Amino acid sequence: QQPVQSPQAVILREGEDAVINCSSSKALYSVHWYRQKHGEAPVFLMILLKGGEQKGHDKISASFNEKKQQSSLYLTASQLSYSGTYFCGRLEAAGNKLTFGGGTRVLVKP
């Protein structure tokens, strides 16, 4: 089963904040976050390896709650360039495979 992302889509005005959630029914060893622009390949944003860890990339940050098997991506003071589809990826402890969630479409308007 793939991770579940919510919301499926969000529309923001430039400068607004948003949160994207990712939850898994399977244990999370680590969580990856990627962003994909339309028609392009996904681009890596960050990886969270430890429970409770928070990381940041410019004004995009993420948290990882290992106990709840959840991760959240925070878009702060959104910019037009933040538009795209965001995917979380779940790495299972024993494997090499990264399973992605269904994605969250983000549209940032001027």
Added chain:
Amino acid sequence: SQTIHQWPATLVQPVGSPLSLECTVEGTSNPNLYWYRQAAGRGLQLLFYSVGIGQISSEVPQNLSASRPQDRQFILSSKKLLLSDSGFYLCAWSVIGGRITGELFFGEGSRLTVL
């Protein structure tokens, strides 16, 4: 520096025809290699992954197959395409070794339309 190449970038194939998509990685050795498929407006579905030459793990039963004839070459094939095979196919690699500890590097993708 490492690079990943995928081809062809775009192809239109009739139902029942064969398929071959190729992916090569440069600048690294013994990478983990992956094939993902993305249907229009959908998420990334893992199809196959490989941790070494000749070692292929299949995630989804289908009419597709994968092969890794060389360390940095990964090929996706089909003997007879179905309409449902249409999509955006992405090859990716990750750091060497048996685990993903860092990012996945994606190729530019191959857009397949089956008519």
